[in-house]
Amino acid sequence: MFYRNGLTLLKVSKTLLLNGFAKRLQHTHPEKGESFYKRWIEYIRVYGMDGQSAAFRSFIVSRYHRVDKIDASKWNIIYHDFVASRLSVIGTISITCVGVGLAFSISDYYINGKLTSKRGMQWQRDFEELGAFAYIILSGMILCGICLIRLQLLRILRIYQSKSNPEDFVMIRAGVSRFNKKTPFTRSQVKILSVLYDQEAYYYQIFAFGNIKIHNRSAIINTESFEQPAIKSYMFGERNTIPEKLLSPSASSKKSQMAKSKKIPPPPMF
Template sequence: MITRCILNIRLNTIRRGICTSRPSSSVFQKIKHFLLAEERDNFDADNIRKAHEKDKVDEKEWALIYRDVGASRTFYMTAAFLPCFIIGSTIFAVDINTNSPSNRFDFVQKLVTDAEELGSLIVLPSLALTVVIAFLARVQQLRLIRIYQNKKDTESFMAIQSKLLVTQHKALFRRDETAGFYFADDQTDGARVALHFLFGNIQIGNRKFMIMDDMFKANNYRSYMLNETSVPPRL
């Protein structure tokens, strides 16, 4: 009996140890590892196949040369946020103008109460919110998500870009329509990033866009597309 009790105590101790043990890596480390792995494998076969399938682009005809993972993620975040914000603002405005204070939604009553407590200071958060929304909309409009190059006609390209801020569409362009902007190269890092986000760093036709140089498959794809070199890259 004594032996059985000792065995039960040891077994319970082991079980408690297993239940209370912590994982070897935190959630943040796993997320960081995932993000870094995604960047390293930006042009692996599986990611290329998924990009072609998502964009409905023939892999035999078009080669993926630019894939901005960050632009893709921020696109979906912004595309989800902006409609929700517009719907919420519409509900707020309608509720304020049509219902008495006691019959309004709870969140509307709370926002009105907070605004009354802030008084004239309400201008500051309102202005900050306006700037953030304008910035998100501008970035959504500027950033290119993916770029393909035609395998048969190396002068022909296809860009996946934002349309109406919440959808994506394909835009065809040719190499002679592109040009790079270098006016921000001699600025500090912060100023250069700000200028790129405001004005873009390339032009396609009569529109300005923003690209990240390190998101190209290789630098020669970028330099050829922007007419900096004349030797077509290997596709």
Template sequence: MIIRCFQNLNQSSLHLYRGICTSRPSSSVFDKIKNFLLAEERENFDRDNIRKAHQKDNVDEKEWALIYRDVGASRTFYMTAAFVPSFIVGSSIFAFDVNSNSPGNRFDFVQKLVTDSEELGVLIALPSVALAVVFACLIRVQQLRLIRIYQNKNDAEQFMAIRSKFIVKQHKELFRRDETTGFYFADDQTDGVRVAMHFLLGNIQIGSRKSMIIDDMFRANNYRSYMLNETSVPPRL
């Protein structure tokens, strides 16, 4: 009887082990981040996406129509909003630890960075400059790129842009159609020059502030052309 009990126990354990092994593993944080960055989007102006945009921005859907939605800008905003403060905090900890503590009392990661820097010598300037350039580009794009644009249903001349503020926040910027101007680059310029100009100067100006938009992110081309004063016929809202 004792032997049978052990056999039954072993069989139960085996079934349990198989059940655990064949169960679907839970997604990790990295999988969620990957899905956030790479997941296929539904139609950019899908009804559910429009509703979520109005809720997120706290904008009245009865008064404002969503005419521009840049999913890439939204994603890079959150990435930059997480990276920049983390980089600043990490750099501050590094500088404080190096200046305040002896090598034996420093954090492990700080001491490792110091050791690697000493081994690289003057070559440390290369990754430092590259990191500074990436950091500056992220901040510049964060300042220029518009995330969403709404148009007033009661006054087609009035618009509202959702853009970055202080890198980690989003805010609403009201403007009128007569305040907008599009930048048009010469046809003989190379694609590389045009991209560089977009990053440095943007491709539209709202009032005195330069911004950057992507034409394909508008609901339709007539919304873009009307906002930039290229046509005089207001689109259907």
């Protein structure tokens, strides 16, 4: 009797658990009704193959609001360099792995007076066999690493704009020890450099000084990653009229009512 009741209870619990898990999957994905495999195929296709065109899709925007810990009810995402956002994750993981490996090798050499790990001993033998040429390779690797880290820290990944005050922004950039670094700034703290719209600008100029300064910090921004050109022009100070999307609902409705109430003058009589 106990066995039958226990078996029935187990079946009921299993059914409820599976139904709850299925409902949870439907609620966590923006497009309900799709199968589990289709959802994951869609994720892989978007994050692995799609370009900048997918930056402002609804579930992408919702995800990055959660990742950046930005309240979606108070902030709009107006700039999203989708390609740079994906590369920054790879860069941060790579920098962390290289840093951990170097720290382990240095501590091993400091404690034992030599490299004792099998991989470290193999690297040491290869380095000694190459001789002076090994220093050239090592210098090139260090220089390449510095350039990649510099580029990683300069690129702006995302920019959010306040719904209540369009003059306030939050910039998201990649960090060295953490994935994202938030920097609040205002519209008056944005300074455009001459190389921003210069098609013939040298790469070393952009690499050294960036193409924009925000809060007195050099940065690299992609003008094609803004949601709308009007929002870009407003943030850059090229126009003072607030784009309609950034207006509050009350101000937007008031503006539309004023446009409707404006009387059209009668045509001239001849």
